[in-house]
Amino acid sequence: MARPVVTRLFIWGALVLLLALPPLVQGLGADFAVGVATRILIFALVGTSLNLILGYGGMVSFGHAAFFGAGAYVVAILAQHDTYGEPLLTWPIAVEGTQSAFIAWPAAMAVSAILALVIGVVALRTSGLYFIMITLAFAQMLYFFFISLRAYGGEDGLSLFARSAAGPLDLADDVHFYYLVLGLVLLALWLKRRLVAARFGRVLRGIRDNERRMQALGFPTFRYKLAAFAMAGAAAGLAGALIANQTEFVSPSFLDWQRSGEILVIVILGGMGRVYGPVAGAAAFLLLEEVLSAWTDHWMLVLGPILVLVVLFAKGGIWSLIDRGGQADG
Amino acid sequence: MADALLEVEGLTKAFGAVVACDAVALALREGEVHAVIGPNGAGKTTLLGQLAGEIQPDAGRIRFAGEDVTGLPAHARAGRGLARSFQITSLFPRFSALDNVALAVQAQAGHSFRFWRPAARETALIAPAREALARVGLAERAAVPAAALAHGEQRQLEIAMALASRPRLLLLDEPTAGMGREDSGRMIALLAALKAEGRMTILLIEHDMDAVFALADRITVLVYGQVIATGAPEEIRANAEVRRAYLGKETAA
Secondary structure, three states: OOOOHHHHHHHHHHHHHHHHHHHHHHHOOOOHHHHHHHHHHHHHHHHHHHHHHHHHOOOOOOOHHHHHHHHHHHHHHHHHHHHHOOOOEOOOOOEOOOOEHHHHHHHHHHHHHHHHHHHHHHHOOOOOHHHHHHHHHHHHHHHHHHHHOHHHOHHHOEEOOOOOEEOOEOOOOHHHHHHHHHHHHHHHHHHHHHHHHEHHHHHHHHHHHHHHHHHHHOOOHHHHHHHHHHHHHHHHHHHHHHHHHHHOEEOHHHHOHHHHHHHHHHHHHHOOOOOOHHHHHHHHHHHHHHHHHHHOOOOHHHHHHHHHHHHHHOOOOHHHHHOOOOOOOO | OOOEEEEEEEEEEEEOOEEEEEEEEEEEEOOOEEEEEOOOOOOHHHHHHHHHOOOOOOEEEEEEOOEEOOOOOHHHHHHOOEEEEOOOOOOOOOOEHHHHHHHHHHHOOOOOOOOOOEHHHOHHHHHHHHHHHHHOOOHHHOOOEHHHOOHHHHHHHHHHHHHHOOOOEEEEEOOOOOOOHHHHHHHHHHHHHHHHHOOOEEEEEOOOHHHHHHHOOEEEEEEOOEEEEEEOHHHHHHOHHHHHHHHHHHHHO
8 A cells, every 4th residue: 555655755754864874973963963863673573572572462461571672581591501501401402501692583583483382372361451461471480480480590680791693794893783673673574574564464354353253254363473483483582692782781671571561562652553563653652761761760650641741642552643645554 | 955055953042931942953055045934033144144153053954055064163164164244243343345245255265374475465355356346336435444435335235255165055144234225225236147147046034025035035934943934936825824923923023
């Protein structure tokens, strides 16, 4: 469906700005902004993954941070074993630690996807409030699981000695890292645009709007929801791998329910069921945090009313204000 | 009955103390329009829910096209050619009329683990959907979101979706519910046209006696969950028990 010209100009403008951001802010002597932008993009990615199941599939997961945090831990744990030269597993198969992004990041995605499959098999048998509660419960279980892992820092978390090794890219360089994250986010957005317009996306939206009817039409809805849930888990795991690299530190707080809440806020603020919504949501949320937290510790006091206003007056989120003539599912 | 497309035996379903379906037996011949009538609360919709697979019976057996489908979930029965429409319009309100029907086509077009090609440009989905819309007279309204259609049009869309899945057996739950005279006349004409094509078997649950007597080859009367009579329309009309239990009351009202 054709977007209005204004919206397309906005999207291309934002893309150009994102591509030109590092030299731009370095020219202004504001190098720290590259880090802020990277963080925004990582949260845009995890928001994009939640948006797939929340915005298109109608599954209100209140435990999305579990997949995000698990992905971060996979990278950190593999890196620690590599640093100390201790194998992660010796039986039944030998698994060595690694610093390689090409191994650790896909591993983070796989672990998060498998977690999502296991949690989804149970949680997706419920719906509505029960689904919210059960996803929250699973996320809290994982949260306490990581707290109990003494070997990996327990409550204090785990530091990385270096960022992952990514071939020709030097991830220790914030600008290299930024462009890699930007590339991955753009890839994710593009894949999601294809996916939601394809048959699979139609099934998801159909389930969101009227699951009973979908079953009567002949769709085995459970397996489609589960597949979407696992895909969202994998993407959140990748975002987790990225955040572990950015902060060079992971802790159980990456998985706690407040983090799950923040991811939900990013999606709702930006616009559920809109491909670019979570990007707008992440930018708005993290920039507000950046600005307001410099001003007061109680910045949530300001964010709260803003969220109320958006929910009341811009039901489609920030993106619906930008893309006024756009499609609800675009 | 040897040539029965759908055979129901001893179907029983109770909700607490209320027996909504009490040892119901029913046999549908291939190609017939079979109406189930009965006063409010007779268990008609519960019966249909069990046939469609949404409600599990407490006892009894349902055979469809020679296969026992009693334990199968709704989506698996739909896959075998059993389609239903809903008494309370059940559509995808944000989807256009065309996309509602295209979704019904997609349901019968293999699995939907397809992530790449835009479904809106798949002729294999769109062409049969347009055809089904045209058959119910909604071709002009293809692009309108289902939520924006008039009530009568939404009911037509329901039928189009059921048709699009090319069912062997169509379960219609009060297709004229909530319609004015004119709309329900149009619906009856549409169903009569489908019947004349003779390609599918229809089980019709209906309150509107004009519709029932205009369409049905045979009629089953359900009262308090029990079948009190089955027969051709004229037999049912003449049946004293039926008149007492149902038709008489309706006339008196």
